Amino acid sequence: MDELDLKIIGILQSDGRASNAKIARAVGVSEGTVRRRLRRLIKEDIVHVVAVPNLEKMGYGTTALIGLETGPGKSDAVAECIADLDEAHYVVVATGPYDVFVWTALESAESLGDFLRTRIGVIEGVQKTQTFVTLSTKKRFTRV
Missing domain, CATH: 1.10.10 (Arc Repressor Mutant, subunit A)
Structure with missing residues (x-):
């Protein structure tokens, strides 16, 4: 580079x-x-040229960052399960108080609640979640 x-x-x-x-x-x-x-x-997998949609204009009224605490040794398995979900747009394994972070976009707060209860909460190894609902988006991507 x-x-x-x-x-x-x-x-x-x-x-x-x-x-x-x-x-x-x-x-x-x-x-x-x-x-x-x-x-x-x-x-060399340095860049991917993709479209960055405006999710609000596409009908996704609720976006959120979800921090997950997992059981010992379960972070990777949990993250892989979540990465397979269509609603999960970004999934990372991290250090700190949360083992996994998920960024999601859904139609409504009700859809978010359903996603947390029926899609995330049932994954083996998920012990606790904390959800941060987006109030407004100031930047969609970063420049090098």
């Missing part, structure tokens, strides 16, 4: 649909150079 790679990534973070030609003009290199760099960044 060098400065050129970081510039290419930065442009794609602002506009994931930017053409190689547009990126090349912005960073001052040839289109072929951008194409090769981007191909390598994707192949």
Whole structure:
């Protein structure tokens, strides 16, 4: 990774649909150079070019971060089970008071309650959850 790679990534973070030609003009290199760099960044699993939806406009009225405490040695298994759930958009194993964090988006507070009771609460190894409901979103992604 060098400065050129970081510039290419930065442009794609602002506009994931930017053409190689547009990126090349912005960073001052040839289109072929951008194409090769981007191909390598994707192949080496450094970047994924994806759409970042506005969940509120898609009908998801409730988003939340859920911290989970798990039984000893259960963090990875719990996280893997949750990662298989469609409602789980982001799942990480962490250190600190919570072993696993889940970011989710659902239609309503009622749907969130149902998700917690019938999808998360029944997973073997989940001992306790704490839910942080999103009040407003100030930033959807970060720039390098």
